[in-house]
Amino acid sequence: MLYRTLPEFDLVEPTTLQDAAAALASRGRTAIMAGGISLLDDMKRGGADPPDTVVTLRHIPGLRYIEGDRVGGLKIGPLATIRDVELSSTVRDGFPILHQAVSKIRSVQVKTMGTIIGNVCVGTPASDVLTALIALDARLRLIGRNSGSPLPAISLCKGPKLTHLEPTDIVEHIEIPGVQGPSYGAYINLTRTLPDIAKLTVAVNLFMEDGVCADARIVVGAVAPIIFRASAAEDSLRGRGLDHETIDRAAVAARDDPTTTPIDDIRSTASYRRGMVGVLVRRALEAAATKAAAA
Amino acid sequence: MLETLNVVGARMPLPEAYEKATGRATYCSTMRLPGMLVGKVLRSPHPHARVAKVDYSKAESLPGVAAVVSGQDVKSKVYTKNVMTYQLPGGEIQDMTLFGDRVRYKGDEVAAVAAVDEPTARRALSLIEVEYEVLPAVFTVDDAIAEDAPVIHDFAPDNTPVSAVPTFCYGDAAKAFEESAVVAGGWYTTSKQIQAGMESAACVADYQHGKLTVWSQSQLPHMAKRMLAHVLDLPEADVRVIQPYAGAGFGAGCDLNAEPIAAVLAMKAGAPVQVWYSRDEDFNNRLTREHVAKVHMRVGLAADGTPKALEAHYWGDAGSYMCKTASGCGVALASNITPYEWEAMDQKLSATYTNHVGGGAMRGFGGMQSSFVRETIVDEAIAQLGMDPIEWRMKHHRNVGGLGWFPSARITSCALEECLTIGAERIGWKEKWNKPQSGTKRRGVGVACMAWLSGAQPMLLEHSNATLKFNADGSATLLVSPGRVGQGVEGALAQIAAEVLTIPYERINVIAGDTDITGFDIGTHASRGVYCIGKAVLAAATEAKEQFLQRAAEKLGLSNDTLVLEDGVISSTADQNCFVTLEEIALGLIYGFEHDCNQIVAHATVEPEDFAPPWQAGFAEVEVDIETGVVEVVKWITVHDIGRAINPSTVEGQLEGATCQGMGFALFEDPVISLSDGYMLTDGFDKYKIMSSVDLPDHEAILVEMGDPSGPFGAKSVGEAGLFLQAPAIANAIYDAVGIRLRDLPMTPERVLAAIQAKEAGV
């Protein structure tokens, strides 16, 4: 040994989810590892309390799956990688918003190693994937908790990189509800360079009935401590056709949403981000409206 | 136009490419010597403090720790990491002390350890007890020049040891401005770009039997050796600097990094020590691009477009130590001279200390700040006169015999007009320039020009040596000492030698990278490699050829001037059957087949006189999104006056790589210094973004080869020139698209949008 970047810990390699849950519960400061990217990165950055036990899920069979379809809904397992989701025709055809968001992650290596669930559970407010999942009304099924009611993706975070998950929690899968009627979505972000973390993320998902917007999800990331739905903007669309005026009104409502509270950081400025919420929401709605019109 | 040659001009694979493609190449960071220890540096947590006491006794007694060093272990000699100080007759400012009693930025070196492994070294660092007396600190030039600012270096009580020094002035600028029909200009800022090669700073030191060997990423190994001898108080003869391959240079190898620290640790530990910076350590502590924090420039043009006056004040933010900040400003001023025929120039420079990492050197040293500011202001003035920016440049550039970048320098060649013509055609200037735009996405084209240099002579010493020794099989070993940073110069030098000697490229074996083996060389900086070292190689090869001809004449019983060398064979011009091969001569002279033993060895030493400016025109087509401020570069074209491309593939590679760095400088590379403690907040590639393959715009490099009378086979330089023009040409293209002038780099969407909105609001 010459170089050793990580602090010391025990590695536990359970072969069932039950054993994994037991290992997480029975030790001191534990951490769960799937792809390992964000966990090892955090440990290298030397947080105050690095875990003394790391529980890897890699030896548990049957966790790498993407199942279902647009109508019946989708389930994504804990070891399904970002790459798996990107290459999945089910996702591409049935849940294009998710496919678009996943395609924004540019490193093949990161997509090969990283899991969708791991990516989401980091809880960053600039997450492309979480923005899209919220627009798809995704939920997280946790082992041993809320067995009847999975955790909605929109309720996952309480702040930047802070989630409601406990160190002992294991996400059994992410589920996306099926959709019966026509829906049209779009995903857009703004970055400095394409592989960079987004300065702003926007996903929209519109449910149309007879040329009228029956329901809408407008999700905005990186302009508040958590990713949120611009509810006033959504309300302004319901029951209306997707004309320019309606779209413009919704975009302004999203920009002026009281939840929109961007900050200055190395990637952008607060004022720019705020202004761009309106522009990107409008463009995403226009893209969705174009698809709706073409259908 | 130029005579076609055999080896020169061919697209040869680089000699080192095989090692690099197979993973066999050695870098400082991949070295694993037997018994090698891990060295780590203890860095100041304060941006400014007195180091009252360092107690490392606990660290020293930790098992596995081989050495701990701090100020008590070294002679406190004043030095500088800027080894280029030896190139100027009077030297540059020296203001550093190894492990001194004052720390001047958050990250300054306080002590260091060497241990058997990284965890032990890290633990040892945490056991060193340091008492600091914290001092007030400042992080911007404006704060550092305020009345009550803390003094960072005692010898500079106003923190500005270089203050408004007039540099490269001539003519009556005030009068020339009065006579100008238009005057444009203002305040500009440019960024402290990071060189960001893929290998972070690394070195290895070993000390045995009174001899110090340092494996270094230095681009200037002979001068690094001299500075190491000075700071360690060793005889220069006892210091040897070896260069494995470096994971890029771009100027980051112009200054020492941890070499002195690794050396002190190795001397105390009695074992080899590797110091390999983590990437965040590298970002915060490796000297950045020479940082010209602000520039004020004005230019005046007569009504007919005649360039009247250029006035400039370049103000550097030196950070904690001067290193190359003042000289970077000086080079910026110098490089404002060559391009256009100003009637008068009035320029000055200042450099101010602040409490963050200092400015070193990056590719395009000073020229980045001259080209962006000058080419955008000139564009503005030309627009005010309603002229075509290409036609204006065609008419008003300096030409052969004209004033160069230094008062005694003269221009030896200029193909700028050809560059402009080719580029204008290629980008579709006539069809695209100055066309009204509407809609959300608006297109524009822009142009900018530059004249650079091929080595910094005559301002700086640019001494090079080359030695060729011939083996018994007629092949040759070429000893040279450039930096080994991936620029491909070793292959080009072999091509020059092979061309003269008319032997295959593969028969020239280049040995570089060891100060005990090669002759003195300044190394690699200022785009000097192929020109300066190439001239030495050309001279050595010519001398070798003469020796061969002399021996052949003796052997064949003919006189030299009746002989000709072709394809490694010397033959009589009168009788083709009367010949002798180089191999026969070389073999005979080594094994004494004729009468004497006398291996053919040729040596040449060169200090060039001319600066042989490569000229260049850069063309950008952009699309500006007026709602988001996002600027997409649709097309980029570099047309480069190379004189002669020794290896066109390498020349294109230099230009293409530089294009990406220039685009970064123009659009998104943005180091952010904390205004509360001076720390480099962009301390990783997650925060400091460089161009990836998916960000790549359509870009191409076109070479113009018309020869330079002073260059080896007509060659001029290419190392730096490729990244000067992206910022100004893109800025000018943005103006063409949306009518705004940007004065701050990088031109982020935030800045572009703000300027668009200000224009719409009539501000």
Added chain:
Amino acid sequence: MNRIPATFYVNGVRRDLLVDANALLFEVLSDDLGVSGVHKNCDRGDCGVCTVLLDDEPVLSCLMLALEARDRQITTIEGLAKGQKLHPLQRHFVEEGAIQCGYCTPAMILTAKALLNACPHPSAEDVKEGLSGTLCRCTGYNKIITAVLAAAKESE
């Protein structure tokens, strides 16, 4: 901290080691197994310079525990040439001038190899996407893209 006996297949050769739980794959390869062609730079997954292939898939050896790679096939740049005969990607990188400082080259070639495995006839855009996780500061990517396309064409 626990240590676990592990078997690695590095370029087809079986290697048995006792591995610390916290050892990264990069550290075991470069320090314990003497693989000098694997490099490390950003340490955080942003540069891709530490890329190796794990069962033919590109992974970041600086963000993976060595133990996670056990019992699997690890391919490093040393595993590509057959004796003195370069792999087509290596040869085209050399011939096209796609190598400058060379520090990213092993990772770039391995990333390209993974790309060609998944997409044997890529367009230039496919190559750009496929290489986007591996940074090169020197070349401007043009010659790298040309080299990858040439290697792909050769295998047609």
